[in-house]
Amino acid sequence: MKTSQQLSQLTSSEPRDPETRQRTEQLVDTDRRVLWHPFTQTSEWLSYDPLVIESADGFHLIDSDGNRYLDAVSSIWCNVHGHGHPKIVAAMKEQLDRVSHSTMLGLSHEPGIRLAEKLIEMTPAPLTRVFYSDSGSTAVEAAIRMAFQYWRQTGEPQRKTFISLTDGYHGDTLGSVSVGFSEPFHTGYEPITFRATKVDPPFLCAPINGFRKCDEESLNAAGEAALEALARALTAAGDTIAAVIIEPLVQGAAGIWPQSPTYVRGVRELCDRHGTLLICDEVATGFGRTGTMFAVEQAGISPDIMCLAKGLSAGYVPVAATLATERIFDAFTGDYSEYKTLFHGHTYGGNPLGCATALANLEVMEEERTLDSVAEGSETLRDLLEEYIVPLNHAGPVRQVGMMVGFDVLDIPATGARFPADERRAHRAVLEARARGVIIRPLADTMVLMPPLNMPPELLREAVKATGEAIDAATSG
Numbered sequence: 001m002k003t004s005q006q007l008s009q010l011t012s013s014e015p016r017d018p019e020t021r022q023r024t025e026q027l028v029d030t031d032r033r034v035l036w037h038p039f040t041q042t043s044e045w046l047s048y049d050p051l052v053i054e055s056a057d058g059f060h061l062i063d064s065d066g067n068r069y070l071d072a073v074s075s076i077w078c079n080v081h082g083h084g085h086p087k088i089v090a091a092m093k094e095q096l097d098r099v100s101h102s103t104m105l106g107l108s109h110e111p112g113i114r115l116a117e118k119l120i121e122m123t124p125a126p127l128t129r130v131f132y133s134d135s136g137s138t139a140v141e142a143a144i145r146m147a148f149q150y151w152r153q154t155g156e157p158q159r160k161t162f163i164s165l166t167d168g169y170h171g172d173t174l175g176s177v178s179v180g181f182s183e184p185f186h187t188g189y190e191p192i193t194f195r196a197t198k199v200d201p202p203f204l205c206a207p208i209n210g211f212r213k214c215d216e217e218s219l220n221a222a223g224e225a226a227l228e229a230l231a232r233a234l235t236a237a238g239d240t241i242a243a244v245i246i247e248p249l250v251q252g253a254a255g256i257w258p259q260s261p262t263y264v265r266g267v268r269e270l271c272d273r274h275g276t277l278l279i280c281d282e283v284a285t286g287f288g289r290t291g292t293m294f295a296v297e298q299a300g301i302s303p304d305i306m307c308l309a310k311g312l313s314a315g316y317v318p319v320a321a322t323l324a325t326e327r328i329f330d331a332f333t334g335d336y337s338e339y340k341t342l343f344h345g346h347t348y349g350g351n352p353l354g355c356a357t358a359l360a361n362l363e364v365m366e367e368e369r370t371l372d373s374v375a376e377g378s379e380t381l382r383d384l385l386e387e388y389i390v391p392l393n394h395a396g397p398v399r400q401v402g403m404m405v406g407f408d409v410l411d412i413p414a415t416g417a418r419f420p421a422d423e424r425r426a427h428r429a430v431l432e433a434r435a436r437g438v439i440i441r442p443l444a445d446t447m448v449l450m451p452p453l454n455m456p457p458e459l460l461r462e463a464v465k466a467t468g469e470a471i472d473a474a475t476s477g
């Protein structure tokens with residue numbers, strides 16, 4: 001196994017010229033002095049030379065020494081068409097020349113109006129209202145507030161708790177942490193979060209052993225067991241549940257764990273039967289990731305509330321939206337003194353630059369038939385995973401839904417035995433991949449591949465091959 005000094009050498013770039021190198025070193029020094037990086041252990045951050053990204057070119061990120069890296073994780077799951085798409089950049093520049101920011105509090109603007117109209121047209125039928133915010137977490141936060149307040153204003157104030165899936169992830173504001181509460185990350189936060197009832201999702205109810213065994217039958221069997229668990233929880237809760245919240249079709253941060261469309265449909269049916277709302281968090285799955293524009297389409301259902309972010313703006317600027325049905329929206333209408341207003345919002349919610357970017361993204365998706373690229377790219381990815389990842393000695397079951405891939409870096413895949421946490425094998429694999437010109441980012445021991453939706457086959461090959469080699473290097477010895 002490599003020492004941290006060797007790992008540091010792995011990631012430090014070849015100096016182009018002394019001046020360039022000196023500038024990078026200064027930036028890294030300053031970074032280490034002033035920055036606090038998200039989801040990053042500082043002691044680890046200080047142990048190797050970080051990349052300072054300076055620009056991008058299509059599917060590549062370019063660092064301050066001029067080295068190019070394939071963006072195989074879509075800059076945290078949000079990039080759709082690669083970086084710097086000319087049509088999107090032109091739309092952004094045009095909007096910058098008009099107005100980059102104005103508020104949605106008491107005012108409106110054309111990009112916000114047009115984007116809302118477009119989102120309503122694109123999403124399943126009963127969703128008719130768009131509430132803007134600026135991240136996946138805030139989209140979920142708004143959804144929680146809407147669901148909670150809806151019941152208070154429709155005569156069922158006892159409906160004040162939520163059901164969410166074990167290992168579900170919905171963001172990092174406290175409401176979204178409450179529904180996504182994760183034992184290792186959030187233990188200790190109980191006093192400032194609320195308790196949602198956790199129900200096991202399909203992958204925890206029955207084995208789903210990678211895409212070779214991710215056939216319809218085993219997914220459906222797991223889904224059935226998970227629906228029984230949900231039915232039991234809803235029955236036990238009586239009429240106290242405000243909403244069930246799920247990531248439909250794929251639980252992303254849990255490790256890219258798929259569900260069958262039948263499961264998603266079953267969740268909708270159970271919510272209806274128990275008279276509660278369904279929130280679908282499509283922050284990761286939305287905008288083509290799973291093969292359809294929205295994951296719920298594959299189940300043929302519509303939620304009462306839908307959360308969108310990430311791919312909405314093609315991964316260029318922060319924009320998020322929470323969509324709701326007219327029935328929910330109506331419950332918030334009344335005289336001011338009734339205080340039925342949704343007293344909620346963010347300064348940059350519905351930012352005009354972001355909305356114009358999102359509109360351009362959606363136009364490009366249509367013009368370039370991005371969903372067709374997902375269908376082709378998914379097939380290519382599947383073959384590449386068979387070629388480079390499945391044969392690895394230390395890779396666990398490979399899960400794939402559209403352009404979302406996850407598999408575990410394991411000591412003994414046959415038994416599921418993990419490497420000791422402090423060996424940080426997946427993290428080492430990330431550094432090894434970087435040395436091979438590919439950027440990936442794991443979720444603990446789970447390796448994630450999440451390329452932009454139209455990454456060409458030769459670049460997909462480069463990304464998957466480098467990832468396989470990187471895992472081999474990080475797990476041998």
Ligand SMILES: Cc1ncc(COP(=O)(O)O)c(C=O)c1O
Nearest residue numbers: 135136137169170171252283284
């Ligand atoms: C399903 C889901 N919901 C919410 C979020 C939070 O989004 P953000 O990081 O934009 O707050 C994420 C982020 O990965 C996500 O995957």
